[in-house]
Amino acid sequence: MQPLWAAAVAAQTPPGVEIRFHDDRLESIPFDEPADLVGISVETYTARRAYQIASEYRLRRVPVVMGGIHASLCPGETARYAESVVTGCAEGAWPELIGDLGRGALKKFYHGGHAPTDAAWRYDRSIFSAKRYLPVQLIEFGRGCRLSCEFCAVQTAFHRTYSGRPAEQAIKEVAAASSGASRNQLIFFVDDNLACEPDRLKQFLRDLIPMRVRWVGQAGINVAHDPEMLDLIVRSGCRCLLIGFESLKPANLKEMSKPINEARGGIGQAVRDLRRAGVPVYGTFVFGFDDDLPDDFERTVAFSVEHGFLLAAFAHLMPFPGTALFRRLAAEQRLLNESWWLDPGYSYNSVAFQPLHLSPDELRRYCLASRRQFFSWSSMMRRSLATGFHQREYWVVNLLHRVELSLRNGHPLGDQSWNKPLLPAG
Numbered sequence: 001m002q003p004l005w006a007a008a009v010a011a012q013t014p015p016g017v018e019i020r021f022h023d024d025r026l027e028s029i030p031f032d033e034p035a036d037l038v039g040i041s042v043e044t045y046t047a048r049r050a051y052q053i054a055s056e057y058r059l060r061r062v063p064v065v066m067g068g069i070h071a072s073l074c075p076g077e078t079a080r081y082a083e084s085v086v087t088g089c090a091e092g093a094w095p096e097l098i099g100d101l102g103r104g105a106l107k108k109f110y111h112g113g114h115a116p117t118d119a120a121w122r123y124d125r126s127i128f129s130a131k132r133y134l135p136v137q138l139i140e141f142g143r144g145c146r147l148s149c150e151f152c153a154v155q156t157a158f159h160r161t162y163s164g165r166p167a168e169q170a171i172k173e174v175a176a177a178s179s180g181a182s183r184n185q186l187i188f189f190v191d192d193n194l195a196c197e198p199d200r201l202k203q204f205l206r207d208l209i210p211m212r213v214r215w216v217g218q219a220g221i222n223v224a225h226d227p228e229m230l231d232l233i234v235r236s237g238c239r240c241l242l243i244g245f246e247s248l249k250p251a252n253l254k255e256m257s258k259p260i261n262e263a264r265g266g267i268g269q270a271v272r273d274l275r276r277a278g279v280p281v282y283g284t285f286v287f288g289f290d291d292d293l294p295d296d297f298e299r300t301v302a303f304s305v306e307h308g309f310l311l312a313a314f315a316h317l318m319p320f321p322g323t324a325l326f327r328r329l330a331a332e333q334r335l336l337n338e339s340w341w342l343d344p345g346y347s348y349n350s351v352a353f354q355p356l357h358l359s360p361d362e363l364r365r366y367c368l369a370s371r372r373q374f375f376s377w378s379s380m381m382r383r384s385l386a387t388g389f390h391q392r393e394y395w396v397v398n399l400l401h402r403v404e405l406s407l408r409n410g411h412p413l414g415d416q417s418w419n420k421p422l423l424p425a426g
């Protein structure tokens with residue numbers, strides 16, 4: 001998918017500055033192309049690769065700026081590999097940084113705040129032309145979340161704030177994305193929680209209805225307890241709504257500070273209401289909490305199949321740096337490696353902490369088995385019959401997820417073939 005951060009950074013770049021965008025997931029980076037500055041986005045899973053790329057540019061004496069959620073969560077670590085670090089949003093920092101670069105006075109840290117000003121929610125998507133991305137348009141309706149789930153990198157990075165984008169801007173982008181050649185394109189609202197301000201969301205959905213688009217997004221469980229909201233979600237063209245149910249066990253919900261999932265009849269009532277309304281649900285679950293036992297995995301998969309979820313995820317808990325979870329596990333001496341994301345031995349699906357009742361490897365295997373069970377042929381058949389979803393879309397997304405399961409499993413972080421030392425910034 002198109003990385004929206006790059007379009008946001010490009011839109012904030014002053015006129016007269018020439019930009020080239022290279023996506024490391026799709027193409028080789030032309031390290032020798034002349035450049036005055038290189039900007040890299042860093043997530044925890046991509047930090048190793050980001051530092052490798054920065055090292056290549058350091059060999060060529062090109063200054064590197066890093067931003068993104070990992071840079072916001074771990075500015076100290078990121079600063080070791082970058083001449084400059086932007087924490088928070090690019091919108092509040094990038095123009096100043098470019099000005100400083102022009103004067104030869106680049107600072108080590110810039111803080112761009114938790115949200116753009118109303119006029120600054122802009123994206124220059126022209127940098128993506130000629131690259132082969134999925135036909136999905138990523139659009140923001142807001143940023144952040146006010147809830148306080150212990151494991152969540154987003155509430156940590158945004159300090160539990162939420163900022164809504166002026167809705168008319170999002171509507172304009174939806175209109176542009178669903179007209180002309182891109183008609184019928186799927187819209188992905190990338191907000192972590194679309195329902196932070198339910199009344200604002202309802203009005204937005206009402207405005208979407210006549211536009212006849214297809215959209216996917218993520219929201220808190222509170223949407224399920226509001227019949228009007230459910231009706232608007234369906235009528236506005238929702239094709240998949242991701243909801244973090246996290247765990248069927250009340251003790252786990254308490255441990256992770258997610259009481260909202262227990263309110264008003266809890267998850268059971270919510271999924272019944274979602275199903276009755278016809279919302280295609282992507283239910284996500286996390287395992288590895290202190291109350292998790294081996295038979296909870298199968299029970300959760302059975303629950304997801306029985307309720308006819310369109311999709312589901314069964315992830316293990318990940319201690320992302322900076323989060324309250326990371327601090328708690330560190331204090332309890334349960335982290336297997338304090339900087340697992342930089343460990344050359346760490347790969348996708350490895351568990352980075354010691355669970356209470358399971359071994360790290362059991363947790364990994366049970367999660368993988370749950371995914372395999374949910375995307376087994378019998379489960380896919382059963383769910384396809386149980387749901388009123390568009391059958392073609394149903395099979396495409398389920399088969400894609402089934403294939404991706406094995407592709408991702410054990411995938412290393414960083415580029416394994418790059419075996420030089422990481423070069424720290426001066």
Ligand code: B12
Pocket residue numbers: 001002003004005008009039040041042043044045046065066067068069070073086088089090091094138140144152153154190191192315320321
């Ligand atoms: C959309 C999305 C995806 C999409 C990817 C879309 C794409 N383009 O490829 C999909 C669904 C595929 C996905 C997958 C995954 N994701 Co994701 N995803 C998101 C989500 C919801 C929105 C990102 C977004 O577009 N935001 C809008 C843009 C404009 O904001 P932004 O990226 O933060 O950029 C701003 C600033 O950070 C800053 N900035 C960013 N980069 C740079 C660079 C420079 C140079 C500068 C100056 C500034 C800057 O300026 C930008 C504008 O203000 C975020 C949540 C979030 N709020 O970030 C999670 C999130 C990034 N994902 C996350 C995770 C864990 C994953 C997965 C690993 C999940 C999994 N277990 O498989 C995978 C794999 C990701 C990977 N890189 O390997 C975590 C990352 C946590 C962390 N500590 O790194 C997040 C934060 C979700 C969460 N709640 O924890 N994801």
Ligand code: SF4
Pocket residue numbers: 144145146147148149152153154155192193220244
């Ligand atoms: S509801 Fe989602 S986005 Fe909000 S704090 Fe919890 S996990 Fe994070």
